Amino acid sequence: MKKNCKSLPQYTLKRLTEYLNILYQLREKGISSISSGELAQRMNITDVQVRKDLSCFDSIGKRGVGYDIDKFISIIEEDLGLNRELSVIIIGAGRLGSALIHYKRLSKARFRVKAGFDIAKDKINKTINKVKIFSIEKLDEYLKENKIDIAVFTVPEDEVEGIMDIIKKSDIKAILNFSPGIINSRENLIVRNLDIVSDFKILSYKIKEKNNAD
Amino acid sequence: MKKNCKSLPQYTLKRLTEYLNILYQLREKGISSISSGELAQRMNITDVQVRKDLSCFDSIGKRGVGYDIDKFISIIEEDLGLNRELSVIIIGAGRLGSALIHYKRLSKARFRVKAGFDIAKDKINKTINKVKIFSIEKLDEYLKENKIDIAVFTVPEDEVEGIMDIIKKSDIKAILNFSPGIINSRENLIVRNLDIVSDFKILSYKIKEKNNAD
DNA sequence: CCTTGTGAAAACTTTCACAGCT
DNA sequence: AGCTGTGAAAGTTTTCACAAGG
Numbered sequence: 001m002k003k004n005c006k007s008l009p010q011y012t013l014k015r016l017t018e019y020l021n022i023l024y025q026l027r028e029k030g031i032s033s034i035s036s037g038e039l040a041q042r043m044n045i046t047d048v049q050v051r052k053d054l055s056c057f058d059s060i061g062k063r064g065v066g067y068d069i070d071k072f073i074s075i076i077e078e079d080l081g082l083n084r085e086l087s088v089i090i091i092g093a094g095r096l097g098s099a100l101i102h103y104k105r106l107s108k109a110r111f112r113v114k115a116g117f118d119i120a121k122d123k124i125n126k127t128i129n130k131v132k133i134f135s136i137e138k139l140d141e142y143l144k145e146n147k148i149d150i151a152v153f154t155v156p157e158d159e160v161e162g163i164m165d166i167i168k169k170s171d172i173k174a175i176l177n178f179s180p181g182i183i184n185s186r187e188n189l190i191v192r193n194l195d196i197v198s199d200f201k202i203l204s205y206k207i208k209e210k211n212n213a214d
Numbered sequence: 215m216k217k218n219c220k221s222l223p224q225y226t227l228k229r230l231t232e233y234l235n236i237l238y239q240l241r242e243k244g245i246s247s248i249s250s251g252e253l254a255q256r257m258n259i260t261d262v263q264v265r266k267d268l269s270c271f272d273s274i275g276k277r278g279v280g281y282d283i284d285k286f287i288s289i290i291e292e293d294l295g296l297n298r299e300l301s302v303i304i305i306g307a308g309r310l311g312s313a314l315i316h317y318k319r320l321s322k323a324r325f326r327v328k329a330g331f332d333i334a335k336d337k338i339n340k341t342i343n344k345v346k347i348f349s350i351e352k353l354d355e356y357l358k359e360n361k362i363d364i365a366v367f368t369v370p371e372d373e374v375e376g377i378m379d380i381i382k383k384s385d386i387k388a389i390l391n392f393s394p395g396i397i398n399s400r401e402n403l404i405v406r407n408l409d410i411v412s413d414f415k416i417l418s419y420k421i422k423e424k425n426n427a428d
Numbered sequence: 429c430c431t432t433g434t435g436a437a438a439a440c441t442t443t444c445a446c447a448g449c450t
Numbered sequence: 451a452g453c454t455g456t457g458a459a460a461g462t463t464t465t466c467a468c469a470a471g472g
Contacts, residue, residue, distance in 0.1 A: 007423055011463065017412040021394040025371065035431060044398045048465060051433060063432045063471045080415050081422035088414075095316055099309035105394065105411045111418075150417055157239065173424070174417040180235040180319065184258045190420045192413050197319045198231040199406050200302075201294050203364055203388040204325075206404045208295030209221055210387070225441065249453065262443060265455060277449040277454045 005056035008079070012053045016076050018043060019053075023073050035066035085110045087148045091163055092155035093118040093133045096178060100152060101128045114148060119159070139163070143170035153177040219270035222293070226267045230290050232257060233267075237287050249280035299324045301362045305377055306369035307332040307347045310392060314366060315342045328362060333373070353377070357384035367391040 008016070022042050026034060036050040043050070054060055054067075057075055061067045077083050088106075090097045093116040100106065101113050116133040118124060124135045134142060136159075143166070151172050153160060157179050164183065167175065174190040177183045185191035222230070236256050240248060250264040257264070268274055268281075271289055275281045291297050302320075304311045307330040314320065315327050330347040332338060338349045348356060350373075357380070365386050367374060371393050378397065381389065388404040391397045399405035 008419065009463075013416055013419055014412065017415040018396060018407075018409070020415070021371075021409065021412075022396070025395060037431080042398075043396050046465070047431090048433095049463095051431095052464075055433065059433080061432050064430045065472070066431070080419045082415060082418055086414075086418055086421070095309070095313035099313050100410075102309050103410075106414065109411055109415065111411075111414050149421060150414070157235075173421045176413055176417060181239060182232060182236070182257050190417060190424065192417060193232075194410070194413055195232070195235065196314075196408070197317075197323055197325075198228065198235075199390055199408055200300075200320065200325050200364070201231040201234070201296060201323065202227055203390060203404060203406060204296055204300055205222065205227060205294045207300070207363060207387045210404065223441075251453080260443070261453090262455095263441095265453095266442075269455065273455080275454050278452050279450075280453070 008056060012056065013080075015043070015045070015049075015053055016080065019050075020073065020076055020080075023069055023076075027069050027073065032069055033066050034069060034072075036061070039067075082109060085112050086150055087146075088113045088150045088152060089142075089148050090116045090131075090152045090154060091118075091136070091139070092153060092159075093120075093123050093128060094154060097152070097154035098128050100154065101131050111150070114146065115142060117142075136163070140166050140169070143167075143172065148172055150174045150176060153179050153183070155179060157181050222270055226270065227294075229257070229259070229263075229267055230294065233264075234287065234290055234294075237283050237290075241283050241287065246283055247280050248283060248286075250275070253281075296323060299326050300364055301360070302327045302364045302366060303356075303362050304330045304345075304366045304368060305332075305350070305353070306330075306367060306373075307334075307337050307342060308368060311366070311368035312342050314368065315345050325364070328360065329356060331356075350377070354380045354383070357381075357386065362386055364388045364390060367393050367397075369393060371395050 019039065022039065036047040040047040040050045057079070060072055060075055088111050090100055090113055097116060101116060106113070113131050116128060116131055117136045117139050118133055119136050123133050126133055149172070151167055153163070153175060155163065160179050160181065160183065168189070172189070175183060175192070177191060177193045178196065180195050180197065182193050183191045233253065236253065250261040254261040254264045271293070274286055274289055302325050304314055304327055311330060315330060320327070327345050330342060330345055331350045331353050332347055333350050337347050340347055363386070365381055367377065367389060369377065374393050374395065374397065382403070386403070389397060389406070391405060391407045392410065394409050394411065396407050397405045
């Protein structure tokens with residue numbers, strides 16, 4: 001599906017996922033086509049950026065017209081691998097983990113939460129939104145019997161290391177880590193570290209910076 | 215506190231928040247000093263990157279020795295503006311919003327959640343972790359009477375626009391948006407868009423890419 | 429005429445190589 | 451000797467300028 005690019009540039013990849021959100025919304029409204037300029041405006045970027053992002057793909061647009069939304073969506077979905085199911089486990093069934101288990105947009109995008117894991121006795125063997133929560137002690141065994149693609153970490157920082165020892169021995173392909181601290185992506189594992197508090201801190205800096213400018 | 219830099223480079227800023235997480239953890243363990251090499255290893259980056267990031271500040275390190283952790287922490291905290299309180303409201307008291315209201319690391323970093331807002335009658339006028347939940351209809355009035363720095367959006371996409379109309383008229387300085395879709399940061403507002411599903415999709419692409427490589 | 433597509437330039441970020449303290 | 455600090459080089463991303471198609 002690609003032309004020149006061996007693999008998508010990092011920032012293009014990120015934006016493609018954001019284009020999708022906007023395109024879904026437009027499709028919902030019955031709109032069938034959009035120009036790079038309009039899309040750029042909604043994304044708060046330039047129109048050239050949109051077109052450059054698409055230059056990795058065989059021509060999607062029509063000159064003088066714009067992009068067909070259905071076609072645009074299916075090409076991105078295809079390329080991101082979103083037309084297959086990926087199985088997910090949530091490690092740490094606290095409030096954030098539980099929110100993710102309930103998150104409808106995840107299941108719409110075909111990410112299937114298969115199980116949760118926790119250390120708290122009052123959570124173990126219960127279900128959250130039909131997803132069973134197991135003791136963390138069962139994780140090793142569970143991973144031997146079930147093929148899981150992505151493990152999500154929503155546990156306190158000090159539990160991460162022990163869990164990683166188990167994950168490394170499994171066939172899990174990727175980790176999405178919400179705990180503070182960085183999980184290294186050696187060991188052939190794909191890792192994304194996503195600390196929400198970090199984003200608050202960045203806002204703090206920008207607020208401060210702006211105050212100084214006044 | 216800065217030397218040459220007018221303002222911190224975007225990626226340096228992001229990493230500074232991540233250094234903090236690691237430094238807190240080290241301080242907890244009673245460690246008082248660290249070299250750029252050790253810190254880099256924990257961050258999964260190069261030692262030069264660490265030192266370059268710090269080149270915006272007046273010399274923090276000691277050659278031949280490393281960085282004093284207490285000093286390092288206080289310089290970053292000072293520069294990010296983390297030694298003051300920022301007031302926060304959570305718009306959308308669903309599972310994610312509720313998780314944020316309970317999130318201890320936020321309060322530790324001095325982000326104070328002052329109120330929540332929702333449209334659901336069963337949530338309005340209740341409290342979550344001592345934070346009162348108001349009707350979204352009270353938002354306008356609330357913002358006139360209370361100085362709030364950051365608004366967090368944890369509402370469905372279609373509610374964003376109406377809420378933005380109210381926010382724009384207020385003195386809110388920054389938005390952290392968990393809804394899909396991009397909020398434009400014109401109107402003198404600082405915005406960070408943070409779609410969690412987007413990170414899952416990026417993992418999807420990388421898993422697919424890796425499979426192809428085998 | 430409108431909008432896509434794209435080499436080339438500009439801007440930004442990371443890495444290299446090495447000078448400089450302690 | 452060991453680690454910090456930094457100008458210069460390399461690599462990546464964005465923007466510019468304009469060619470080309472409907």
